[in-house]
Amino acid sequence: MDPLEKEHDRKRVRIQRSCFVCRQKKTKCDQARPICSACKKRKNPNACQYGSASWDIQVSNGMRTGLGGLLEETNVPSNGRSTSINKFKPDRVFMDTTPASYASSRSKSDYANGLKQINNRIQLLESALRLKSDRDSLSSSSGTTLAETSPNEQRNGSAAFGIMPESEYEIVDFHRDSFPAPGMSYKGSLTWVSLLRKDKFLNSITLSIRNKKTILQECQHDTKACEFSKVLCSQVDAGSEKIPLRNPHDMPIVTLVSSYLKDRRLVWLLVDRFFDSELALVYPVLLREVFEEDVTNLIGGRNDPTATINFTRRQQCSTAGIVLLVMRFASLSLFNLDNPVFGPESQWTDDQKHMVTNPISKDVNTAVEKCIEETEKLKEVTLEAFQLTLLKRWYELISPEEADCVTAITPGKLGQLLHHAIQCSINRDPTKTPFATNSPNNFLRRLWLMVMQLDVYQLTVVGGHPLIDKNMYDTDLPHLDESSTPDEFSLDKSFCDYSKLSDLLYSLLNEALNLRKPLKLFELKRELRPLEEYIVGLPDVHQILARPCDTVAQRALNYRSMVQYMDCVSLLGILYYHIFLHYCSRMDVEQSAHYCCEILRVGSLLYPIVLFFDKKNTEFDLQRHFGCPAVIIPRFESCLHRLDQLFFSIIARVKVFKLCCTQIESQKIQIMDQILAIAEASTRHVLHVYKTISSTYYHAWVVSKAHSFIISRLLRTPSGAIANASPLDQHLLDSFKSIGDDDVFFRFTTSHLERIRQTLQAFQEIDLIGSLSNSPLDGTIGFEDNGRWLKQVMQDIASDGRNDYVFEDDRRFPAQTALNSGYASSIYEGSDITNGASVDADVEASAVLNEFFSGYDIEEYLLKQSAAEYGIHF
Incomplete structure (x- = not known):
């Protein structure tokens, strides 16, 4: 057969x-x-x-x-x-x-997920093949043999011949692989602080500026230290007697709140300013009709000369706290840094002049905190109490006395806010809850979405795990009603659009920040694709500036678009940075160079915001495009801080490479010098922005002092090879070698460095537009350029170390001597504070060290040297 x-x-x-x-x-x-x-x-x-x-x-x-x-x-x-x-x-x-018991229960989604994994696997195989061909071409062009490569290079080179490089299967853990950073606590894996802990070059900078001996050797022959000491002592007047100040924390809440509300005309002017400006659309926490009625019951009507302040019940603390915050918001919106937004003083009306000459200082926060404490003593949380807490959390994001993304929003503060929201049933849709309310349904939905926006903010900017789960709420998105006013329709539509981004970010970061099951590298790259595609669809900085900005609603829309774009791009940049550090630890030359360029490319998308602080550039106008500069400047500062860290990282890599390698190719040296020139010019531009806003924003003032010293002395790198290293250079090198004596940057070829230089040209083009890039950089860290923060904080510490007092300098917000002549404090009447309070030398040292530089030994040396010249020893 x-x-x-x-x-x-x-x-x-x-x-x-x-x-x-x-x-x-x-x-x-x-x-x-x-x-x-x-x-x-x-x-x-x-x-x-x-x-x-x-x-x-x-x-x-x-x-x-x-x-x-x-x-x-x-x-x-x-x-x-x-x-x-x-x-x-x-x-x-x-x-x-x-499992056998579930074999018959597979759904179509299971098979779809399987096909998706197969598709991702195919794409990774294709990328591995492309990587192999690139490395083959690179090795053939350079003529390097396998015997000439290091063991790490041989391992990575052989991995390219397999199905996939082995590093793609390795875990990317955002919560580990941190180098020691003395005096620096964990602040979140997505903050700029995490870069100082995970990047060995930034960590070396941190270790170097905390060393007393090297700072002493670097600064002992600096004549500017003497100038600094003279100005310092003349500002604080160390020989005078201390003036006793009254502590607002010890004042009764009625007396404290009434001192801010007794000027009825000012209160009503600021309330109208809040609702007539972009603030009401940027922070839609209040209904104007309801709020004005509550203000009338508290202080009386606008034109009632016989009205008195009616603040007698604890239930009124919520309304009083909201009024004080509204006044503070409106007072901040009156200024564009040091200039009032109303133009020349000759064109001011009587109402405008009354608001400008009577600013509401940061000391109002003490009264607001007292109101919040009193409302927590009530048995039930009212809607007004929730609105007060919500408005306070949003104020902390733009407060000039803080303005730091690390400390602005914490899970503890959001936990209190979330607790109040649940007690008021804000997490339930108004149509589904049995509790009746007179507020519009869309208004209540917007309140819950504002809570979610704060949770998304601390998730993306800080890296804290989200507090809100989808099972905690059933609130719908605002219903778009074409019969509503144009402002309300635009506001509701912006919330609906933002919900798509929040869902994307929750999905991405819940996986990336998972403590129990960290993502593998190829999984992280796959999760990043939706965010990359979303950013491509967003309008960039130039497209936002091309939009109309004639009405309040248009300027509020520009603000929301700009903030959304900055948050997304900043998040993508920090995630790219973590991937870059992962490849650096694996000595993967190609991928490290690729993601170094990607980080710079993403950073260049945000770099045009430096032009908003160039007075000669009329196209980038904060007031014209956004209406209230005070609400967006802190967000700009947060983005620029991350860019500054990126520039430091590039400069430090080049300098350490020059210190480690004595014999470098002339072509490679030339390209490195070009990289240094571009990076230093961009850093100088960012520092001038910090100096511009430091008269108003505390955190910018601190950063400008520390970063000026770093770029002008610690990272100062001459052209060509470094023949003789200074003590500070040697300590930087020793700090780097204490962490690890090798880095993938040392293996970059001329082509890799050329790609980095070409990517940096996007920053150079922006610098050429600005007028500040070629101005000389002040390398001192003295306080002669702006004594407002120094004098204020030293006066604060002179009075039991508190930062909640009213001083002459803080009343000038911003400092304008002509506008504040004859202005008397409403709380400290009869106190002579015209000359300011004086402090002893030890108080001066502790003030700067503890409040400004968080332990930087640079200031400790300069302060001791300054005090010694005046015969003060401590």
Whole structure:
């Protein structure tokens, strides 16, 4: 018989689908799950079990094995020979790992997810093949043999010949692999502080500026230190007597709040300013009609000369706190840094002049905190109490006395806000909750979405885990009603658009920041694709400036678009930075160079915001495009701080490379010098922005002092090779070697450095537009350029170390001597504070060290040297 015909006569092997009991008893099984009908009639129906679907195949030695499920040992006679037991190890790729009890419950989504994984696998294989071809071309062009490469390079090179580089399967953990940073606590994996802990070059900078001996050797011959000491002592007037100041924390809440509300005209002017400006659309926390009625009940009507302040009940603390915050918001909106927004003083109206000459200082926060403390003593949380807490959390994001992304929003503060929201049923849709309210439904929905925006903010900017889960709320998005006013319709639509971004960010960062199951590198790259595509669809900085900005609603829309764009791009940049550090730790040259360029490319998207602080550039106008500069300047400062860290990282890598390598190719040296020139010019531009806003924003003032010293002295790098290293240079090198004496940057070829230089040209083009890039950089860290913050904080510490007092300088917000002549404090009437309070030398040192530089030993040396020149020893 023909062998083919014999093969056709063989019986087809059928897949066993019956349960084990029916198969053993050789009865018909209807295959019902989890218990078939035949087993239900038996005594022990729980014995009904199913196995995975399996089939047998014939192998060359006449034995059979199953590939479809868990393999079993089989006894198969082989052509009349002795019976033998053969064990076959299962293949993990084809093995079905689904439990038997759930085998029949697979849905279409399971198969779709499987196809998606296969598709991702194919894309990774294609990228691995491209990487292999690139490395082949690179090695052939450079003429480097395998014997000339290091073991790490051999390992990464051989990985390219496989299916996928091994680093793609490694875990990217955002919460580990941090270098020691003395005096620096953990602040979140997505903050700029995390870069100081994970990047060995930035960490070396941190270690260097905390060393007393090297700072002493660097600064002992600096004549500017003497100038600094003279100005310092003349500002604080160390020889005077201390002036006793009254502590607002000890004042009764009624007296404290009434001192701010007694000027009824000012209160109503600032309330109108809040609702007539962009503030009401940027922070839609209040209904104007309801709020004005509450203000009338608290202080009286606008034109009622006989009205008095009616603040007698604890239930009124919520309204009083909201009024004070509204006044503070409106007062901040009156200024564009040091200039009032109303133009020349000759064009001011009487109302405008009254608001400008009577600013509401940061000391109002003390009264607001007291109001919040009193409302927490009530048995129930009212809607007004929730609005007060919500408005306070949003104020902390733009407060000039803080303005730091690390400390602005913390989970503890958001926890209190979330607790109030749940107690007021804000997390429930108004149509589904049994609690009746007179507020519009869309207004209540917007309140809950503002809570979610704060949670998204601390998730993306800080890296804290989200506090809100989807199972915690059933609030709908605002319903778009074309019959509503244009401002309300635009506001509701912006909330609906933002919800798409929040869903994307929750999905991405919940996976990336997972502590129990960190992502693998290729999984992180896959999760980043939706964010990258979303950013491509957003309007960039130039497109936002091209929009109309004639109405309040248009300027508020420009603000929301700009903030959304900055947050997304900043997040993508910090995630790219973590991937870059991962490849650096694995000594992967190609991928490290690629993501270094990607970080710079992403940073260049945000760099045009420096032009908003160039007075000669009329196209970038904060007031014209956004209306209230005070609400967006802190967000600009946060982005620029991250860019400054990026520039420091590039400059430090080049400098350490020059210090480590004595013999470098002339072409490579030339490209490095060009990289240094561009990076230093951009850093100088950012520092001038900090100096511009430091008269108003405390955090910018601190950063400008510390970063000026770093770029002008610690990272000062001459052109060409470094022949003689200074003590500060040597300490920077020693700090780097204490962490690790090698880095992937040292293996960058000329082509890699050229790619970095070309990417940096985007920053150079912006610098050429600005007028500040070529101005000389002040390398001192003295306080002669702006004594407002120094004098204020020293006066604060002179009075029991508190920062909640009213001083002459803080009343000038911003400092304008002509506007504040004759202005008297409403709280400290009768106190002579015209000359300011004086402090001793030890108080001066502790003030600067503790409040400004967080332990930087640079200031400790300069302060001690300054005090010694005046005969003060401590």
